[in-house]
Amino acid sequence: MxxxxxxxxxxxxEILKEGLFWAALGRPSEVMPFLxxxxxxxxxxxxxxxxxxxxxxxxxxxxxxxxxxxxxEERHMKxxxxxxxxxxxxxxxxxx
Numbered sequence: 001m002x003x004x005x006x007x008x009x010x011x012x013x014e015i016l017k018e019g020l021f022w023a024a025l026g027r028p029s030e031v032m033p034f035l036x037x038x039x040x041x042x043x044x045x046x047x048x049x050x051x052x053x054x055x056x057x058x059x060x061x062x063x064x065x066x067x068x069x070x071x072x073e074e075r076h077m078k079x080x081x082x083x084x085x086x087x088x089x090x091x092x093x094x095x096x
Contacts, residue, residue, distance in 0.1 A: 021072070024071055055087055
């Protein structure tokens with residue numbers, strides 16, 4: 001039996017989408033403690049942590065806007081993918 005392993009990028013995308021789901025249900029901060037813990041306490045440089053913290057603040061503001069809307073729209077999904085790309089870019093730059 002083959003077991004598929006998932007990349008960091010795929011898992012991050014799923015977590016960001018879960019955050020979108022919770023935001024639409026009125027709980028915009030549900031996944032934020034987990035994301036902060038995993039991304040900011042992972043041995044990255046201080047400058048990378050600052051960039052990630054800024055992105056996470058923007059993400060939380062975004063989730064709050066979705067919570068006000070009360071539903072997930074296609075534009076929200078596109079925004080989540082953009083956040084995913086931005087977070088991966090910051091982390092990739094750190095590893096380079």
